[in-house]
Structure formats: structure tokens, C-alpha cells
Amino acid sequence: MSNYQEIVNLNVGGTRFATSWHTLTWVPDTFFTALLSGRIPTVRDENGAIFIDRDPNLFGLILNFLRTRDIDLNNVNIRALRHECDYFGITPLSRRLALCDEMNHSSCGDVLFYGYLPPPLNTSLPNSKNGSTVSRKSSTASPSDVVASRSHSRNSSLDLRTVGRIPSQDQLSRCGRGHSRAASLGNTDSHKGLRPQEISTWQENMKVQIIKAHHNWIAVAYTHYVTGYRLTDSCGWYIIFQSPVQDSAIERIALNAKTSGGATSGGNNSSGSDVMLGIASGPLVRLWAFSTHTEPVRRTLIGTFNLGVRVEQLLFVGPQLVALSGAGARSKAGVWHTSTQHWQTQDVAHLSAHDTAGSFLLLGTATGAINYIDMQKFPLRMKDNDLLVTQLYKDPNQEPITAISVYLTPKTNLCGNWIEIAYGTRFGSVRVIVQHPETVGHGPQLFQTFTVHQSPITKVSLSENYLISVCSEYNHVRSWRVTRFRGMISTQPGTTPKAAFKVLALEAPTAQPHNDCGPYGEQDEEQIFIQKVVPDTDTLYVRLASNGKRVCTIRSVDGSAVSCFAVAECEGALRPRRLLLCGHRSGAAQLWDLTAPVDRAARPPPAAASPAAEGEEPPAADGGPSPDELVRLLSACDLDAAPHSPHRPAQP
Template sequence: MNGHFLCSGDLIKLNVGGTRFSTSRQTLTWIPDSFFSSLLSGRISSVKDETGAIFIDRDPSFFVPILNYLRTKELNIKGIDIETLKHEAEFYGISPLVKKLTLCEELDRASCGSVLFHGFLPPSPFPVRHDLPDQQRYSFAGEAEFRTRPGSRGGSGRDQRPASAIDIRPSKHDLDIPLDGSIDPRRVLIVSGHHNWIVLAYSHFICCYRIKESTGWHQVFQSPHLEQTVHRVALNPKVGGAAHLENREKMVAVAFGSQIRMWSSNESEEKVEIGTFNLGVKVDSLFFIGSQLVATSHVGKVGVWHALTQTWQVQDVNPIASYDTAGSFLLLGCTNGSIYYIDMQKFPLRIKDKDLLVTELYKDPANDAVTALSVYLTPKSSLSGNWIEIAYGTSSGKVRVIVQHPETVGQGPQLFQTFTVHRNPITKVMLSEKYLVSVCSEYNHARTWTVTRFRGMISTQPGSTPLASFKVLSLEDSEPFPCHLVGNDIGPFGERDDQQVFVQKVVPDTDQVYVRLSSTGQRVCLIRSVDGSSISSFCVHECEGSSRMGSRPRRYLFTGHANGGVQMWDLTSAMEIFNKNEKAEKSSTDILPGGPTEEELIKLLGGCDVSASRCTTPSMSPASSQLIPLLRATQLRASSTTLRQPSMEEIHPRGGAEGGQEEGGDGEHLPRDGGGAEAWKEGGSQSVPHKVSHC
């Protein structure tokens, strides 16, 4: 560097991002070990422009407040993004300014969380492995060693962890368990709940917690070490009706590959292993219906274990694309276009001939694969009993509603309405008391309708009215875990007679999620991890926290984290605050936000490599992980029919030729051919395969 740049009295000329600045050497170097001290001392090489000014390739708009701080030691942050300014100050090594900006940021943060933060469960210790030598058996059976680290990526891609935060994740050398190279053994893979219990699934063990009004949450069960990675987990209510099971309050089961292991546990922390079962093929879904454990596979296998008979049996059915439960019924949506049901109450009657009594309930008029299924049972009436209402989505993008009247039980459900607004396969559908919600594979595009009811039963006058259209964008890892979709399911969550919510986790490695109404997409709240750790899984669950008369269950969001901990958030309070704010906003012109704003989305995307994400670009559809069950459905249908089946890039809607309601993503309505706006009769026209486009 030329000598005249190094003299203490010289004027220093800078070119910051094309904007020229002049200042003194003393102004730039009064902070030792800063970027400018190293630059002007020659420890960092410099580049000069044509005028001899030192060129620095940074944003000049944020250099202005930094230079003013160096001149006056005062800071005016009005109209300035503190987070970005802090990032620039870190680059220049202005440590006093970084500390002040960090304090400004932490005024709105606390390790105790916001008003919605309800509690925290520390990471569970690893189970003792009895197959190891004594000197290794207890190497990590107790509490994890605490060690500090720089921080994890948060929503903006930069360190947002408080200075007091600690990392309790062990190194590979500290663990006495075999590690899957792609899964951190501390990471909470799945969170699920039932009544006042929750179950956490780690890569090689699970544990259960129970809440009591007086003592709060405490651990009541931990499984032994599991050699294989946990893929699915299920938790059931108290088992009754058998003397040898009367002391077993809960049963919990895990699945890995085709294997299933199940235990029972009670409040006294007594655990008994019930057994190990084999479905014969990979388990895709694992859940309880009453005291029956049910496992399903997309290839067409259903396994059932019944608590009364202590019997496990496997039934072959048609390839499965979706399922739902209603009371004691299991409904299966299959790739051949049929909906089947199994009544679990009748299960013991058919033990001898090993028949689960699988009955066809309904056949899709177009024989499309049933890729999403939702059952709603109307409240019982002394006059008419239950109406059974079923909404289902298909691989061609249709959403249909069928109704079973109590007076027509022997005739089967009748087609009530068909919606053809989606142009991509349906991945989710939810029919509740007030709303019908459908989600397709194109960026989780959701369409919603209000449901009109008369005496609790769905009404045709005026029928279902379109309500909202929005997307629940959720990017995925380039190599997601086998249980990623289970642990990061967007919902909808909640009881069907209440407002349901979506939980949106925009990028894989983030410390924040958005809670949104499933009916309108409006943002209820933004949840941010209190310690800056990445959220690895989540679920919404209602707990009965009080036994007082008139006390109602409260809804909580449970977030599992990459460091092994679990954080709990009070969604009941969040909904109450939202409803108050919504009433206040109705008198103004402001629009309540939905998911992330453009600025928030850019910050979130700054923390991940979008090119490596499994989320699709606008020219490709749908997302890879959502394609898996749909692709299976198409392949399985193609193997059982002589008709030509389109590939997943050629999935075609038939709605344009059949009538009904259909519109493009840009709001442009496509041509119709007769029929009502929402309900229509199935036509006989054939559709032509074409490339998938946006809804």
C-alpha cells in the first residue's frame, strides 16, 4: 500500500459499492483489530479504483451509519434494519457497535419466551445399552455433556442464538450407539400426543411424557435402544376390558422397516413389552383405533393387533393411497378409485377365518386414485342418527363430497358435490363442521369453502361457497429423513368443530414456524425457538391441563428441536389474541398477514441452498416427497389395468370437459360445459393428458 494511505494525518478515500467516502485514518482505526485497522496496516490487501480510493465491495447505504458511528460514537437506527446493520458491523469488526445492536435485538427476545411460550422439556438421556462392555455402557447414559458453539442457523441464515445458549448435542466419539450418517441421534424426529401424554421419537429410542396439573410434565416411559432408525410412532388411550391389561394405561408402538415393537406403560413408570410384529412390507402408517394397533402399507397390506385377543394378523387389500378413521371404522382410499372400510368392532368375530371384513363403500365415477380422505360424522339425532359425510381428493385434482344418509345405509353413499379447481393431485382434504379444505401438490396450494348446514347436516342450499385460496410453502432437505413428512406434517390440526390451523415451516433448517388458519390462511402467530435451535418436528395437540369443573382442554403446539429438547406453545391463547386483533382490524383497511411476507421469505431463503432443496421450481410440479405416494398410486394402477396411465408429469384434470368449477392460478376461469358452479353430474367425456401447470 502507498505510504500516503498509512500516514496518521492523511485523508483516507474509500469507494464502498460505487459510492465514495472521505474520512481520516484516526476515525477508521480507533477500534483495534477491526477491518479498517487491518486494511490500513497492510495486513489485508486492498484494491483501488481509478482515482486511488480503496474499493470495498459492500452496501454503501449501511456503511453510512457505520461511518457516522466511527466519527461520533453515536447511532441513529431510525428507519434502519437492525439485523442487516449488525451483519455489516460484524463484517467490519466494529465490536462496540455489534454489542449495541445485539442488545437492541434481544430486547424483543428472552430465553423465557414470549407470552405464548408454555414450557420446555430438556433432552432425554440416551437409554443404557446392555450389550456393550461396562466401560462403554454408561458413557452417555446420563445427561449430555454441555458445550458451547457459535450458533445454529435461524430464520435469517445468521446466528440468532442468545449468548447464554448452549449446545448439548454430543459428538460421535461421545456416543455409545451406532449413528446413521444422515440423522443426528439427538434430533427429535417425531412428536405426537394423546390426551395428556406426548411421545417423542429420536433416531434410536422413544420416550413418553405425561402432564399433571400439580407437577407439570414428567417422563414416564423410555424404550430400550433400537438398532434401526425409528420411522413411525403411535400412542393409544387407556386400555380396558381385559383383566390382564387393566394396569396398562397407555400403549406405545414404533415401526422401522416392516418391523413393529409395542410396549405398555402406566403412571408408575412400569413398562412391559407386548411383542414384535411384522407387516411383511415397509410400514407407511402406524396408529391406534381404540385398543387395536393398525399398520398399513401403500402396496396393499393392513396389519391389526387386537388387545382382547392378543392376536396379530395381516390382510391383503388393494394398494392404498390414503386413509382416515371415524369411531371404530378405518377407511382406505385405494389406487383403483374405491373407498373401503373395516369395522374394528367386528374384528374379533372373524378371527377364525383371518378375514378383516373389508367392504367396498364407494367407487369414484372416474376410477381415479383416492389420494386424500376425510370423514365427518354429524352429531347424533334421535330422529335420524348419524350422517356420514366423506370428502376425498383424487390423483386428477378433483375434490368430491359423498354423503351416507341413515335411511339409505344399505344403498351406500351418494355423490353430493364435486370441485375441479385443482389442476394437480390432491395431497390433503379436510371436512369439518364449517369448512372444506383441500391441498394439492403444487406448493401446498390450498382451496377452502364454507359449508352450509341445516340441523347439523350438510345442505345443498346454497351448498359450499368458495372462501380462500393460498399456499403453504414448505421446502425440504435434498435428502429428507424417512419420517420427515410425519414429523413436519403441515396439518390441518384441531378438532373438527373448531377452527383448525396449518403449521408452516418454510425452510428445513429454521428456528421459526408460522401458525395459520386452515380456512383463510391468515397468520395466527409466529413461533420462534427461545434458544435459537432449529425446529426438527412439530405437532398440535389438546391437553386437559385442569380437572376443575367447566375447564376446557387447551391447544398446544409442540416443537421438537435438533438439540433434543421440546418447546411448548399455547395456541389457545394465540387464537384468543388473534380473534381480538381480527375484530379490531375489520374497522381498518389493513389486511392481516398470512404466511411469510416477501421480506421474511427472502431472509428465510438466505439460510438455505434452494438449488439443493426438493421443493420444485415454478416450472416443475409437484414436490418430490409428495410425489412418492402419488407416483406409487399411478404405478400400481398401471400394473393392474390395460389402459394407458399418464406419468406424474402428465397427470390430467378432467374438470374442464366435465363442467363444475375450475380456474387457473392467475384467476383466469377456464371454459365450462354445463353443470352448476359447484355440484355437477359426472360426464362421459374423455380427457387428454397434458403437462401439469399451476393451480
């Protein structure tokens, strides 16, 4: 009997199969041709069948394809089957499965996909010899020249779309969709002539490090410069400014749109500035004002300021730029005031947490105190160089404060705004303090204490309807529904436990400042968490902060890994849009409109399906990644052998 008709007996994972030699070998250059030709050593069972240690169920599908040249994919895990086809080298079936996988994913995104901002033309690579930056752009134009040359795109959104298109399907296939590391850079021509170490540095410089938004503006920060985009109804998103290239790596940025006149140095800009941009590298802070009322865009350096210690937080409180550092006893706060053009720094002992409310900046400390700075009163003490840091409250147990959230009750005709503050401590306590009309003349009063956490609190959020706390045990979340009377938090019947769940994120602590899970959202609406499970992934899970329910799953349209993200409220023609902004290792930024899915997810269930009692709602089953999804994510990344909590315990 010739090989063509010979029967081959197989034992695949304990299941026996019998087929012909021709069936197994009609596809050339496969595992089976090598096995039956003797190029691969064979192992036989007690009955003489060739043993193959693979999944028998998936092998049965592959064998059926080899017999019939066809396959039924109903109720089949396409990704797992494709993995087996790649192992056995069945190229015709593997290509079909790749096409089936692509049918559910488009380079134009799904219905939530809102925008694609390609990498800018200028990408800078530090020169290893002298520390200067070398442009990898084809021309020698400086970043300011790029701003001038591209500013005409304000009148036409076609320019930007032509310069930076979404990669084609052919490019995506070369990148290897689903393997984020391989897909992080699709254009290998940019690497020609570079040594491996330079390529690694170039790739690190090219990826988006930080992304921020304010109103209808987005700032996308790379290692050595920042690019700004603006949204209009007629043009969509278009690039409008770019910062100068910095010698030092940018570690923090802050964006403030719609600043008033006089923001530029000397206050001689009668037309005012559309946006102000602050960046921090080490202890240095640089602040620019950009005016888009002229062509080309006018950029003015307001100043370079020194905090004296490494800047750990950079933010705007109104038009004031604030730099904070919580480096133990050397904690400092620096403020640049728009009206007075004055920079002040002051020691703020043991700074460990902060939040803003109106013109107030609240500072939690490792000694258990809550201090505040009123930015409106800031100019009154310039001669004394005093930021007017005032103590507002002292924790009764003097526990180090590690998270703080301020809620201003809605204004009323009788009492105006009244302050409610929730804060968390290093020992896991969550406390709520209030200053309502009945406590006029006194400091905030302790309202309620929760001791359900056993790890340091990393985030806390008090909103109109919910109190949400997160501890360092793999982002374990507890949420309570808040009872209110006439807009103020009430003890009758008091807060009610709502849900407990984890927002697992296996990232190094150094990566977390730009991958903050949340909660995000305005305090008078449903807030959300953004879950990025592993460092190199193209998938994010959007979840309700109140109960952990999954709102939607976001997947990169070009297969590149998400390097940073943020959530912003942008103005729209009819209502604000809640956008998820994702920076990618490819240098692009992708935008997703979460407004509709969040509204649907937050909508109460039908009365028949509602729980019998307020506190009896079970944990959401469709929250973060399922065990199968988690295994897929973990299979694409390297994990340490010893698991550890993704958050370091806060230090006193």
C-alpha cells in the same frame, strides 16, 4: 500531514464518503485497518476514491458510529446491520447489536411458550462394528433403570427441571443464535473422543425424530428409543417411561392413553394401563403397555408383529393398533385387537389414503375405491383371518384417491351420526359424498365436485364450517365455507369459495411424514396449518386453514432447529389447550400454547371491516413468510439449483 489527520475518500456502492484516517482505524483489527495498511488490495474509482462494494446506507450508520461512538437504531434492520458490522469487523458495534437482537428473544420464550422438555439422560449411539448400541450416558444404567430412577419425579417437578435446564445465554452465544445448524448442539463435551463420522451419527441419533401426543401424554421418539411424558396440573410435564433401546431405527410411533384394563399380555393387569406405545421399524411392529399405578413404572411387552412389508402408517383406532402399508399391489393392513389379544394382517389392494371416524377405518385406494373396516366387528371373523374390508364407494371416474377426510355430523335424537366424506384424487379433483337419512339403504351419494386443482391432492379436510384441500404444487390450498342445515351439509346456497394460498415447505419428501403441515384441529373448530419453510430452521409460522392468515410465529427458545412437530389437544382445568409440540435437533422438545392466538385470529372482524359479500374476502396479507422473511430463511440453508415441487405426485 500525519496518518492521524489524513482525509480518506471512499466510494461505497456508488455513494461518496469522506472521513479521517483516525475515525476508520480507532477500532483495531478491522477491515479498514487492513485496507489502509495495504494488507488488502485497493480499487479506486475515476476520482481516486477507494471503492468498497457494500450497501451505502448501512455503511453510513457504521461510519456514524465510528465518528460518535453512538448509534440511533430507530427504523433500522438490526440483523442486516449486524451482518455488515461482522463483515467490516466492527466488534464493539456488533456486540451492541447482538444484545439488541437478544432483547426481543428470551430463553424462557414468549407468552405462548408452554414448556421445555430437555433431552433424556440416555442417548444411544449405534456401534459401527457390530450394529449394537452404545450409551453416551455417563453411567451404565439401562433405559428401564432410567425409568425407575426418575419415576419419583411424579411427586416433584423440580427433579426434571434441575436435570435439564434451558441453556444459558452464554451457551446460546457459543451456539450462534440464528444459525440453526451451528446451534443444534450446544454441548461439545459429548463429542470428545469420537471420530467425525461417529459425531455425525451421534448428532443424528440425538435429535428428536418424531413427536406425538394423546390426551395429556407426549411421546418423543429418537432414533433408537422413545421417551414418554405426562401432564398434570400440580407437576406439569414430567418424564414417566422410556422404551427399550432398539437395534433398528424407529420410523413410526403411535400413542394411546387411558387404555382400559386387560391391555397387557394375558389380560391379568387389574389396574389397567395408563398408556400404550407402538413403534415400527421396517415391517416389524412392537407394542408395549405402561402402567404408572405402581412404583417403579411397569412396562409390559405385548408383542412383536410382522406386517410383511414396510410399515408406512401406525395409528390407534380406539384401543386397536393399526399398521398400514401402501406399497402398490403389496398393500397390507395389520390390526392388533386389545380385547382378543390377536394380530391379523390382510392384503388391501393399492392402499393410498386413510382416515378414521369413530370405530371405522376408511381406506382410499389407487383404483378409485373407498373401503372401510369396522373395528367393533373385528373379532367376529378371527377364525377366517378376515378383517371385513368392505367397499363403501367407487369414484365415478375411477381416479386414484390420494387423500380422504371423514366428518361425522353431530348426533341428533332422530338420526344419530351421519357420514360425510371428502376425498381428493391424483388428477386434482375434490369430491364430497354424503350418507344422510334420506339415503338409508344405499351407499354414500355424490354431493359436489371441485376441479380447481391441477396437481395431485395431498390433503383434504372436511369440518363443520370448512372444506380445505391441498395439492402438490408447493402445498397450494383452496378453502370453501360449508353451508349446513340442521347439522348436515346443504346445497342451499352450497359451498362458497373462501381463500387460496400456499403453505410453502422446501423439504425432501422423506422428511414430510414427521413435518406434516396440517390442517390440524378438531372438526368443530378453526383448523390451522403449521408452516416450516426450510429444513434447518428455528422458526415456524402458524396460519389459519380457512384463509391463510398468520396466527403467530414460533421461534425456538434455544436457537436449535426444529426437526419435527405436531399439534395436540390437551386437557386443561377449564378448557382444552391446543399445543404445538416441536422436537429439536438438540434433543429437546418445546411446547407452545396456541389456544388464545387461534381464538383471536378466528374471531370475525368488526362489521365495518367485513367484506361486502361472502366470496369477496381478499387473501390474507399477513399469512406465511413475507419476501424479506423468506430471503432470510433461504440464506441460511442450501437449495438445489433447480427448484422442484416438495411433493412427489402420488403414484397410482
